[in-house]
């Protein structure tokens with residue numbers, strides 16, 4: 001059956017697709033649409049000894065200017081959504097905010113505080129994304145994964161996913177999230193809509209509107225890394241067209257035509273200065289891939 005499947009790779013310019021609007025070429029992008037294709041792909045990756053990266057909306061991944069040479073597995077074809085009572089199932093390539101919009105129209109509550117996070121369902125699960133005291137893991141019932149090492153489908157409960165702050169089992173294992181089932185609860189449509197509007201308002205007032213990858217570093221003992229970055233005098237610091245935001249010290253923004261390598265240099269500066277001033281080792285939330293130009 002699998003012998004008929006050929007693997008088609010394309011190259012994609014990350015500065016055209018990442019939310020940072022910066023970065024180099026991702027040389028071998030493949031968009032599988034079935035488990036059979038993933039099976040063939042996993043065999044190829046194992047036999048060729050290639051590195052791989054699963055790619056959602058690239059709202060949390062910095063691809064350096066020299067580009068990424070491994071295999072980039074795009075989830076753009078894992079689409080679709082099915083609602084069965086309080087259970088909402090969707091493909092990992094669906095956009096989180098679109099799923100929340102649809103749930104709101106059906107009076108299904110649980111994800112609305114995450115409205116405005118610009119990634120896919122797969123990226124959200126991998127990162128256990130969250131805000132305003134809610135994490136995506138709180139409404140997850142089942143996650144459907146493809147194990148790239150064993151070339152098999154796996155189904156895991158939220159407990160088995162070992163979720164914690166911005167962490168999940170997906171970060172430890174060679175898993176591709178294919179889809180998810182959420183267990184929601186019922187609420188009035190306008191209550192859900194009000195929450196969505198208020199979280200968007202809070203985001204607009206507290207976060208920069210320029211291209212970014214969201215928070216650069218994780219919280220430190222429940223304190224925003226911005227406190228330490230700003231305390232180290234780095235707010236507004238620029239390297240060429242990348243800048244530590246004047247609005248929020250834990251964001252690096254692209255002022256226009258900025259380079260991913262400069263983003264990384266700013267990250268390294270933040271790590272160095274915060275360590276020198278506070279003795280704190282910041283932990284990266286943004287994943288860095290590829291090589292400098």
Ligand SMILES: Cc1cc2nc3c(=O)[nH]c(=O)nc-3n(C[C@H](O)[C@H](O)[C@H](O)COP(=O)(O)OP(=O)(O)OC[C@H]3O[C@@H](n4cnc5c(N)ncnc54)[C@H](O)[C@@H]3O)c2cc1C
Nearest residue numbers: 056057058059060119120122123124126129130131177214
């Ligand atoms: C303006 C802005 C605001 C943000 N606000 C928040 C916030 O409030 N809270 C928050 O938690 N994050 C926030 N983020 C960060 C980011 O949007 C989230 O981490 C998001 O969940 C990443 O999804 P993505 O599809 O873009 O993933 P990507 O950036 O493409 O990938 C992120 C990680 O997930 C992995 N991954 C992606 N898809 C899959 C899959 N299907 N299977 C296995 N692994 C996969 C990637 O390999 C990578 O390790 C923000 C980002 C921006 C730009």
